[in-house]
Amino acid sequence: MTLEKEMLKPDRPDWHDVEGLTDTEAAARLRIDGYNEIPGARRRTLTVIVRDVMTEPMFILLLAAAAIYFLLGDNAEASILLSFVIVVIGSTVYQEHRTERVLEALRDMTSPRALVVRGGGQQRIPGREVVRGDMLVLVEGDRVPADAVILAQRNLQVDESLLTGESVPVGKRHWLDGDLRLQPGGEDQPYVYSGTLVVQGTAIAEVNATGPKSTIGTIGKSLQGIETEKTPLQLQTGKMVRLLAALGLLLCALLIVVYGLTRGDWLDGLLAGITLAMATLPEEFPVVLTVFLALGAWRISRRRVLTRRVPAIETLGSATVLCVDKTGTLTQNSMNVHTIVTGEALFRVPDVTDTAPLPETFHELLEFGILASEADPFDPMEKAMHALAQRYLSGTEHLHDDWELVYEYPLSAEMHAISHVWRSTHGDEYVVASKGAPESIADLCHLDAASSAQLAQQVEALSSQGLRVLGVADARYSGKEWPSIQHDFAFRLLGLIALADPLRPAVPSAIARCHAAGIRVVMMTGDYPGTAHTIAREAGLRADTLMTGSEIDGCDEAELAARIRTINIFARVVPEHKLKIVNALKADGEVVAMTGDGVNDAPALKASHIGIAMGGRGTDVAREAASLVLLDDDFTSIVEAIRLGRRIYDNLRKAMAYILAIHVPIAGMALLPVFFGWPLIFFPVHIAFLQFIIDPACSVVFEAEREETDAMLRPPRPLDEPLFGVWNLGLSLLQGTGVLIWAIALYGIVLSRGATAEDARALAFTALVIANITLIFANRSWKRTLFASLHIPNRAVWWITGGALLFLALALFEPQLRQLFRFGEADIAGLLLAVVAGIASVAWFELFKLLRGIRFS
Known part of the structure; x- marks a missing residue:
């Protein structure tokens, strides 16, 4: 495709005269050159995710526990822990890969788009799919997607500060024979560069370099080291994780020392310390935050x-x-011309089914409204005027497809009007057409006080109907140099065009x-x-x-x-x-x-x-x-995004509160038996089992939970409100302490009545699992009671509940698993007592909701 294109007028780009590549040609070049992307920050592939998971503290602790069991000669338990390692890796990799795919999809959706001509028609495509030879249509506000040579342009100004550091935009011209490839910067060049910004004018340009071969691509590697700044929630969560991790390590060290000194078995003490480390490790916090924000962005994207x-x-x-x-x-934003006014005459535009002609009085007003607009309009008001002109002026002498636009005065902060200067096919004078805000048009026409008052009265009458009103004026000019401002033309007021844009x-x-x-x-x-x-x-x-x-x-x-x-x-x-x-x-x-x-x-x-x-x-x-x-x-989409934003934050807070609450009894039941001189309740296998409930519950159940009934009936939360305020922190700790008291009391009472450690462990663990499930249901809503929440659909909670109860039953009744978990034979009466204890440990929270006046639905 050559650079010379006779049909393109350098002063007036027109994409209609360009064929561009065919879709087949574009696909072939995309295969050869690859996507139009520069080297960027590392994206997390499946291999990277697996590698990161294998360096997680929980993974390392499970491996350490398995190694100790091998040293103790307990190959069966070691093997089970290693199988847990595989399952933990699998579930974590699945969750992170799912999150990464969501983030990747969002990155693609939010990437810049490019307007290209392919097969003679305009297409809006992702910027990464632009290829060599594509014809770009550039307009004000566009980010240039690739390096390109300008074939035609009009008033093109480009901000190249991204490449040059110079903030002043530079003017561009169209390509001429003999032009050489130049570097960014400097006036009057025929090239535009990937990543630069069109701040004024329009152009048609042919792409000659994409991706790493573009000018910005040569410096793209410097972007690889740029780290994304952490969000306020990430900073808060990181602080909480560091605090809990430090507390956990201190308790682990204390436990190992106390166990070794009091029982004389340092290897078992180390195993108990690893168990406590697994119980206190707050690994879920950063995972949950990442999942909630990524899936939250995805949910909001579904609302457009x-x-x-x-x-x-x-x-x-x-x-x-x-x-x-x-x-x-x-x-x-679907405008149509509602009324046109010239002098004292007013014409209300009838329905399209009305075939009556437009009175001659209004022809000139509409004619110059079109001349003051773009020939191929994007603006809805100009489209509406073109549609009206085609309806009433088609085939008349009032449409001038053969006239040439020679100069344009753009809209500015000082003058809210646009003027186009045309060279007509008859006469030696230039014809000037202007449209804009009625007061600006009145100013251009230098109206006297009486005429200005009459115009203002007409505008007020139209605008009181919710109509958008434009003034139109014309002038003739025969000078040799264009005036610097529109005021220097002798404009004549033609009238008003009022457009309707329904709510x-x-x-x-x-x-x-x-x-x-x-x-x-x-x-x-x-x-x-x-x-x-x-x-x-x-x-x-x-x-x-x-x-x-x-x-x-x-x-x-x-x-x-x-x-x-x-x-x-x-x-x-x-x-x-x-x-x-x-x-x-x-x-x-x-x-x-x-x-x-x-x-x-x-x-x-x-x-x-x-x-x-x-x-x-x-x-x-x-x-x-x-x-x-x-x-x-659409405004309603903004309101939906705000509603979802409140839902995401509320659910994130519930998930975090649940994580903190459930870790209290797990850590307490791993620690207290050592100080009371009791047999240990938990071993690593028990903690691994509990993780299979906790991990999906906090990252799936709460993320999918519907918003509270008052989500859009309460004031906005303060911007500086912490995720863990005193109230939320206290409530979580109370929930966890309640579960700990019931579960540890049950364990102690059963032991005191002469039961074996295995029997007591089975009942205490059952009570903890039931309490865990009850906590999930109770924390689904802090406004509705648990029973009211049962009517709110959330399939994930039922899958997790069913899975947890099934595996608990297998651990209690299947002989080999019962031996692995160090449980005694199940006693139905004892298990019922454990179930009651688990539910009772959370029941106070439901009473608390009722006392605060919360309804059941």
Whole structure:
């Protein structure tokens, strides 16, 4: 495919004139060159996961215990422990591999996308699938997916700071014969480079290097050493693990010394110490955290919200303010022209079934509205105007496909209007078409006071219906140099075009849910104040007061922070205003979630606690600045993500509380018999058995648990609230202590009545397993009672319960397993007593729920 393309006009890219590669050609090149990826951080393959598991402390302790049994000549128990080692490796590898696959899928889903032309049509594909020879369509806000040569461009400016360190964007031109391959940086080059950012203009470029062969690929190896920063929850959990591990090691050392001194058997003492180490080792904490956050991101993705940064999941439940755009988020982003006005004449656009023609009076207004728009529009408003023009002006002299666009004045913070300068096919003058905010068009037309007042009255009447209103003007120009600003043209006001963008039907109920959850919703829009107020009222926003962008400009930080506490609607705002709003809310102590889609939204998205980029209409730079990406641009998806964020955090807290609670009786029953002079209750085989209940319970049962009934009826949790607060820590320790007291008391009483150690051990272990299962059911909800939770579906809890009871029965009644576990022959009356003791040890927690006024359903 040659670089010369006569049909492409260098000043006006048009992808319609490009065929691009066929899908077959692209697939062949992908096989040859590989994926368009640079060397990055090491991904955990199955081999890496197995290697990491084999260095885990629990694995090493099991091997040490097996080695001691071999030294003692107990080959049967050693062999059983080695088989447990295999099962532990298998279950851990399965869980971690499952988590890694979820993370891999999320990485693929959140990776940048590329717009290419293949087979004559546009396709949006993953950036990693771009190949040599692909035709890229680049627009403002895109991240360039590969090194490419520019075939045609218009006003193209690219930020190459990622490669050069220079923050000032550089201008680009199209390729000419004789151009050499250059390095990034410098003006007027015909190349774009992978990883750089289009900040202005459009272009068509042919890919000439991908992956490791691209410019950024040559430095990609430096990314391999970059470690991901730990989240606040990971830091908290790491601190808890270190504390418990240190306490466990201290108790193990103490146990070995006491056992060796009092009983004179240091090898058995070492075995008892290993058992206690296995009982106290808090290995589940980091595993559970990883599983919950990974699967949480996956669950949120099923609600059409992608997680780009894991800490966002932790923060979702703390959001107190949700700042959202109106267009496309609260509304459907499916605009249609509702009314057009020129002078005193008004035309309400009828249903498409009405075949009556458009009155001649309005032809010129619609004609120049089209001339001020893109020929191949992306913006929904421009699409709506094109559709209306095709309906009424098709085949007339008012559509000018043969005119040439020669200059463009883009929208700016100072002037909310766009002007296109056209060279017509007749006459020597240039034709200028402008559209934009009515007040900006009025300013361009230099209207007198009376005309401005009349225009404002018309705009107010239209915007009060929730319509978005644009002004349209035209001018003629015969100069030799383009004016530096649009004001220098002699514009004439043609009229107004009002567009309807209906509210999404589910928005009012979603906003009501936010209010019930203590979340304030703030709407930010570039629309006219009347339009913003009407839409806000329909959506159910608290819309007593409104603030405009010009008022924000007139406030200092203190004044804005004071006013912003009572204002939920911001109209006529630009991205710079959004940043001020976010910073003011943060300064007032709010936890801010914010939506955005444009290049200039990136600073505000980054400044907010939870940046939410629009996946449908958003730019790459907005998505990269955000923590979450909203695939369907729908407000209700944000509310669902907040609900799931609260659920994930609640369930994580329950799982952590359960882990801490169950380790208390296990550690206590491994330690206390040594100090009381009793026979040991636990040996490594018992701890390994209990791990088969604990591990899946904390990482599967609680992760799959539904949210509490009041999840969206309570205020957001404080952002700095610890996972293990005094209340949660105390409750967990009380649960564990209750189980320990009942189980150890049962063991001591049975021994005191003359029973053998084997009989007492069987009853104490049975009581502990039953208490463990009861703890799982009790902690499924801290709001509902255990019996109410039975009606809530959770298949995992029944599988684990059934499996635990089955294996307990085998250990109690199967002779060889009974010998392995050092159990006496089962006594039905004794076992019933153990079951009662296990259930009773947790029953107080159910009474506690009832005393706090919790309902049964």
